Amino acid sequence: MEPKTKLTLDQVRGLATDVLTHSGYDAAHAGAIAGMLHRCQLDDCQSHGLFRLFMCAATMRDGKIDGAAAPRIAPSDTAIVRADARGGMSLLAVQAGMPLLIEKARVHGMAALTVNNCFHFSALWPEVEDLAGAGLAGLSMVPSHAWVAPAGGRRGTLGTNPLAFSWPRQGKTPFTFDFATSGFARGEIELYKRAGKQLPEGVAIDRDGNPTRDPQAALDGAMLTFGGHKGSALSIMIELMAGPLIDDLTSKESQAAAGADGTAPYHGQIILAFDPDQFSGGKADANDARAERLFADIVDQGARLPSQRRYAARARNLARGYVEISEGLHRDLQTLLE
Ligand code: NDP
Numbered sequence: 001m002e003p004k005t006k007l008t009l010d011q012v013r014g015l016a017t018d019v020l021t022h023s024g025y026d027a028a029h030a031g032a033i034a035g036m037l038h039r040c041q042l043d044d045c046q047s048h049g050l051f052r053l054f055m056c057a058a059t060m061r062d063g064k065i066d067g068a069a070a071p072r073i074a075p076s077d078t079a080i081v082r083a084d085a086r087g088g089m090s091l092l093a094v095q096a097g098m099p100l101l102i103e104k105a106r107v108h109g110m111a112a113l114t115v116n117n118c119f120h121f122s123a124l125w126p127e128v129e130d131l132a133g134a135g136l137a138g139l140s141m142v143p144s145h146a147w148v149a150p151a152g153g154r155r156g157t158l159g160t161n162p163l164a165f166s167w168p169r170q171g172k173t174p175f176t177f178d179f180a181t182s183g184f185a186r187g188e189i190e191l192y193k194r195a196g197k198q199l200p201e202g203v204a205i206d207r208d209g210n211p212t213r214d215p216q217a218a219l220d221g222a223m224l225t226f227g228g229h230k231g232s233a234l235s236i237m238i239e240l241m242a243g244p245l246i247d248d249l250t251s252k253e254s255q256a257a258a259g260a261d262g263t264a265p266y267h268g269q270i271i272l273a274f275d276p277d278q279f280s281g282g283k284a285d286a287n288d289a290r291a292e293r294l295f296a297d298i299v300d301q302g303a304r305l306p307s308q309r310r311y312a313a314r315a316r317n318l319a320r321g322y323v324e325i326s327e328g329l330h331r332d333l334q335t336l337l338e
């Protein structure tokens, strides 16, 4: 067991803000990124919590990102909200577009927020969870970099391409899932490497196309999709929906356009919002009860709902007022302040 460092929630936000400001992000971007890292760390999402500060700092050092980019929302009469991140990190553009996305979903029944020209490093669940908080079902996806081989292939073509979904529940935390369509997120492989641990079988192949459990060989070779051809097809869908559909880059194109290894991918994002009341013809309450019966049938047999671990971690960390990260990670993060 790695030794742990305890950080209060204020210390998490403070450390993130200090590193981001020191790296060259303006106050608005630093605040948005620190807020995202704080939410992830609060829920013990280690691969996309404070650990992501290395990627944020490396992206700024690389010189392609605009750390002060002010997003623009294009005027629109349709159900599509188009946000241009203008070469900055995605989060401010998402924040700028969210209120209009929610408004349009309530008017039209469904709406989409597209974000173009953004660097992207983050988890997707906070954004769809916020939609559920507004009473909407939410779906979001992004490509990343071409680290993942398609089923039957041996070469990185697809991204780790996360898919996140959230469903609002009355008086309860929403049903939410958020996962990479690769067997492991790249961030998770990096954490295995830091901890000196071997990967499980089936996550990656090495440069020669042989199965490997060695994290470095996996990073140098190609990652594999989860669920064979099924995860591969979902990953291709994400390439299309958050790439050509919205006039933005695929993972392979992002890799060519973005900076050096370790920097954030550069591409687009799509977030879809659905209004249950409009879709059900005004019968959201009755259908809500049916959804609850579905959830009950799952948990009654001892299975857990996705996000149950996260919500439990959030409640525990809020109650005790601190989170834990590995001592080595905490030490290494200090170097970003030098
Ligand atoms: P995980 O494998 O950690 O978790 C996937 C999902 O499955 C979570 O919602 C999790 O809920 C749920 N889950 C896990 N175990 C069970 C179980 N036994 N029963 C039911 N549900 C379960 O996610 P990944 O490592 O694939 O992804 C981690 C993060 O990385 C995501 O937030 C993703 O957005 C981010 N990411 C971002 C990328 C980017 O380009 N920006 C690229 C790839 C990933 P719980 O959390 O409660 O355990």
Ligand code: PYC
Pocket: 047, 120, 121, 122, 144, 145, 160, 180, 185, 186, 187, 188, 265
């Ligand atoms: O963990 O695969 C990943 C990832 C890519 C970009 C941000 N996170």
